[in-house]
Every structure is written in C-alpha cells, then in structure tokens.
Amino acid sequence: MLKQNKIKYIGYYYSPELGQPKRLYSPAAATKMDYVASTLVQNDYDVEILSLCKPEKEGIVFNKKTHHHNGYTINLIASLGTGNKLRNVLDYFLGNLILFLILIFKTKKNEMVFVYHSLGYGKTITLAKQIRKFKLVLEVEEIYQDAVTCSTRQRKQEKNNIMAADAYIFPTYILNSELNTSNKPSIVIHGTYSIQKNDSESACTDGFINVVYAGTFDIKKGGVYAAIKTAQYLPEIYKIHILGFGSDEEVKSVESLIKQVNDSSSSKVFFHGLITGKDFTDFLFSCSIGLSTQEPNAKYNETSFPSKVLTYMAHGLQVVSVRIKAVEGSDIGGYIHFYDSNRLELIAETIKNIDLQKITDTRDVISDLDIKTIKKMSNFISSVTQ
Structure with missing residues (x-):
C-alpha cells in the first residue's frame, strides 16, 4: 500500500x-x-x-x-x-x-x-x-x-x-x-x-443576560425568526442579539420583525448583521447563552449537525437547542439544554431555567473532544x- x-x-x-x-x-x-x-x-x-x-x-x-x-x-x-x-x-x-x-x-x-x-x-x-x-x-x-x-x-x-x-x-x-x-x-x-481564548475584556457587566443567535436568516429554516419572537416571553433582564447572514430581502425581513417585537416586548432584540474574525469571537464572549433554534421537523435535521452549537460551546456559552436526534445522540448531547417544540413559551422557559451560577465550562468539553x-x-x- x-x-x-x-x-x-x-x-x-x-x-x-x-x-x-x-x-x-x-x-x-x-x-x-x-x-x-x-x-x-x-x-x-x-x-x-x-x-x-x-x-x-x-x-x-x-x-x-x-x-x-x-x-x-x-x-x-x-x-x-x-x-x-x-x-x-x-x-x-x-x-x-x-x-x-x-x-x-x-x-x-x-x-x-x-x-x-x-x-x-x-x-x-x-x-x-x-x-x-x-x-x-x-x-x-x-x-x-x-x-x-x-x-x-x-x-x-x-x-x-x-x-x-x-x-x-x-x-x-x-x-x-x-x-x-x-x-x-x-x-x-x-x-x-477548537476552543477560543478570551483575550479581551468582553465579559458582559451591564447587568443583563445576553442571549445570541448566530447563523442563517434563511426563512425555510426559520431559526432566526423563532429566536427573535422568543423575546416576547422573556423578562427585560434578557437581551437577544441577532448575528448572521442572508439575502437582502431576508435581512430586511429580520430587521422588520425585530422592530415589531421591540415595540411590544420587555426583553429587547438587537440586530448586528454579519460579524467575523476577532470581532465575532469577542462578541460571543460577551454573551452567556447561544440559541440553536430551527424547524424541528425539517428532514435535514435527521442527518446534519448545526455547527453553531459547537461554535457557542467553543466560546463557553450554554446552548439552547430544539431536541433533534443528531444533537441529542452526539458526543455533546449531555451538555445541551433542549426544548421539545417550537412553542415560543417553551423556548423562553428553557432559557430562564439555565442557572448560570451552576454550569459546566463548555470549552473544557470541546477541548477534550479535540x-x-x-x-x-x-x-x-x-x-x-x-
């Protein structure tokens, strides 16, 4: 050979x-x-x-x-x-x-x-x-x-x-x-x-719990829209940040929905668009929870793995994800906070149930996998x- x-x-x-x-x-x-x-x-x-x-x-x-x-x-x-x-x-x-x-x-x-x-x-x-x-x-x-x-x-x-x-x-x-x-x-x-090192002073000190969605704005996958609407069921101590990419039409749709939600919610949503490199790393380190919200019944969920889950964990974030077999049965399934349907109240409840004082450093989990x-x-x- x-x-x-x-x-x-x-x-x-x-x-x-x-x-x-x-x-x-x-x-x-x-x-x-x-x-x-x-x-x-x-x-x-x-x-x-x-x-x-x-x-x-x-x-x-x-x-x-x-x-x-x-x-x-x-x-x-x-x-x-x-x-x-x-x-x-x-x-x-x-x-x-x-x-x-x-x-x-x-x-x-x-x-x-x-x-x-x-x-x-x-x-x-x-x-x-x-x-x-x-x-x-x-x-x-x-x-x-x-x-x-x-x-x-x-x-x-x-x-x-x-x-x-x-x-x-x-x-x-x-x-x-x-x-x-x-x-x-x-x-x-x-x-x-690959775990990320926090070389900046990005830890949040404003008294809020910062929650982030980072990913596609594709309307077919729907995750960004669920993330935005979840703000309607969270108290004002939570902020939701939207990072990602999409077509011009999808970006306008996301910005429009954020405005609607902010007009009627105690918790506020902030749009940041596509952030890359060190700016992206620093931003994630300023957050505590990452959202992997997506359509739970989509066929691609049976086989593909949402890369954002590992990205969040590499920055030490707790991950909230819809319960899908590909993630639940993975090597990191035991460290994810799952919800079982796309009911916004259930997503919000999962977020609120995370005790940030009693958590595993998810970077240690990723380092061991590496x-x-x-x-x-x-x-x-x-x-x-x-």
Whole structure:
C-alpha cells in the first residue's frame, strides 16, 4: 500500500486572510475544512487544499500563487468569474476540467484524496477515481436532496457519488448508520473542536443576560425568526442579539420583525448583521447563552449537525437547542439544554431555567473532544490505507 505524507483536500474553500480578489464561499464549510485539515497537520500530513470557489465580482481570475495558511497550502483554481448564464456554465466546466486534470496527472494509485461532498464536482471526482484508483475519503456534511430541491438525475448522481467513496467523514452517527451500509472506514466529527481564548475584556457587566443567535436568516429554516419572537416571553433582564447572514430581502425581513417585537416586548432584540474574525469571537464572549433554534421537523435535521452549537460551546456559552436526534445522540448531547417544540413559551422557559451560577465550562468539553479526534484521525487514516 502507498505510503504518503501529502493529502489533497478538495472543496469550496476560502478565507478573507487570503486577500484579493475575494471568492464566494460558505463560512461554515470553510471552518469545518479548516478543522479537518488541522487534524491532518497534527498527524504530520502535508495538506494541500484545492478550492473551486468563484470570485465575488465579475472577471477572470487565475491562481498566480500558492497560499500558505494555518499550516497547510491552498491553491485557488482558475475561474472565468460570475456573471451571465453562459459565463457561469463555461466557468463550471473550466473548474471541473482543471480539477479532473490535476487528479489524473498528480495523484497515484491508492493515494488518499479528501473531498468535501458537493454536487458541483462530485461526478468529476468519481470519474477521476475510476481512472486513477486513488482512495476517496468523502466528507459528507449533509445529504443535499434533504435540504434543497433536486431533480431525479441529481438525486441519483448524489447517491452514486457517495457510494463511490472508500471512506467517510460524517457530522453525525445517524448519517454514518444511514449511508455507510457497507461498513467502510469512517470517523464522526460533529464540527470544529477548537476552543477560543478570551483575550479581551468582553465579559458582559451591564447587568443583563445576553442571549445570541448566530447563523442563517434563511426563512425555510426559520431559526432566526423563532429566536427573535422568543423575546416576547422573556423578562427585560434578557437581551437577544441577532448575528448572521442572508439575502437582502431576508435581512430586511429580520430587521422588520425585530422592530415589531421591540415595540411590544420587555426583553429587547438587537440586530448586528454579519460579524467575523476577532470581532465575532469577542462578541460571543460577551454573551452567556447561544440559541440553536430551527424547524424541528425539517428532514435535514435527521442527518446534519448545526455547527453553531459547537461554535457557542467553543466560546463557553450554554446552548439552547430544539431536541433533534443528531444533537441529542452526539458526543455533546449531555451538555445541551433542549426544548421539545417550537412553542415560543417553551423556548423562553428553557432559557430562564439555565442557572448560570451552576454550569459546566463548555470549552473544557470541546477541548477534550479535540484531543480525542486528533487520535481518532490517526486511526482512521491507518484503516483507510490498509
């Protein structure tokens, strides 16, 4: 079996630290890729991320250099840029062609290639694997057909892409049981187990209990709206802070709802928009409770893991979450404050029942998971290369 100390890791990855031109990316996906890459680095692997992110603005972009970031290298694949429909189609084929050629000419038989599951390049990966016979380690964060509308062809292709893998990284034990029916090598990593250090004077001293929702404003998921409306059932000692991202229409909808709630509630809601980097870290350290409010009956809840839960815990926050199997049956399920339905009164009651004087430091829980995961990754890689 091939021995290697280099691993290619494919995904839609970007970091603002990489500079201009900026690329479109999912912060949650990039954060998870950062963590997986860090566990590989700590196991003495040289990681190269191949990213297919498109530029934020129109225009052709070529990768003129290899970036060095967080202990690994990043190559941003050339792009024709976003714009009209024709350019988007051509860019899709260009990115996949470049990726295919890299895999064909720069991988070897039995070499491990890590891939963040995506419909955007899944077929290309599968075809290259059939030719070069590399070991495909597929990181499946969710089943896309559970979260978005997919055609019959896309559903079939997604299933084929997943089944083609030699090993898996899953965010939940449920997803492992559902997809890994052949009992291939696998590892469950719920999210990012990197604790944050409080280097600022961000602890709240204003006498209020600060509660935060940080995440998507997607109306289909509904979590932000439940978080805002919960203020109607909380006393004025609580403040709810809304951080996150969405379309212009979704942002306006969130701001409008906040105004309505503040006009009639003792507890007040504050809108902060998208905050990143150190500002985001400092802000979370000024809060005590994090909300993981979302639609409890949505199909994606059965398999995906809400990354915000671990983000809150990494900053020492207590987490209030709807009771879903993926979280309850996880390695951190015993440290979460669950509610059982989206009744606003029940969410508020769960928040009020948290005794902030008698709590576990959630950063200790995350730190312990980090140590265990680095060791598990070593064992996982050994099982893949056997």
